[in-house]
């Protein structure tokens with residue numbers, strides 16, 4: 001079985017934390033800042049950070065269209081927080097000129113929890129992961145609506161807010177509102193790596 005190369009979008013965001021998590025899982029990692037680096041990847045992580053800045057930098061560094069193209073062609077992508085926003089087809093409370101890569105048939109609300117609790121941590125149950133997951137939410141989005149192909153993997157109920165969707169999957173695209181790269185629990189990265197390994201075994 002070939003070792004997949006998993007890139008981390010590295011123009012902005014918590015890149016190092018994702019690289020570290022992936023390295024412990026025995027895949028080849030690559031910080032992606034230019035199209036040639038994206039080409040070398042079997043899969044990609046979009047980290048947490050600031051989604052409008054990430055999209056603008058992606059355009060400046062000529063990564064926006066190559067990223068959209070790879071997503072269209074089925075590259076597995078795992079987005080966390082701002083990364084989830086970048087994967088969303090629709091954004092509420094975005095900036096007027098907010099661009100996304102798209103691919104996930106979801107509507108995300110940016111800074112959604114911000115109105116009640118800016119940042120918080122909590123335990124949640126996530127489909128595909130055994131035992132509770134400690135979710136770290138930092139000015140996090142929630143998923144407001146999902147299309148028919150989208151599987152809801154986790155919900156959270158902060159301060160009585162009933163069951164907001166915070167983790168989803170649609171085919172090769174996985175996204176969480178929270179930051180599994182923070183805190184040393186690599187189970188969600190493992191879920192992604194397992195999926196990447198399963199989809200890259202047939203390649204030459």
Ligand code: GLN
Pocket residue numbers: 047048049050051052080081082083085110111138139140141
């Ligand atoms: N609020 C940020 C945004 O809109 C996301 C925050 C994060 O990634 N921790 O991009």
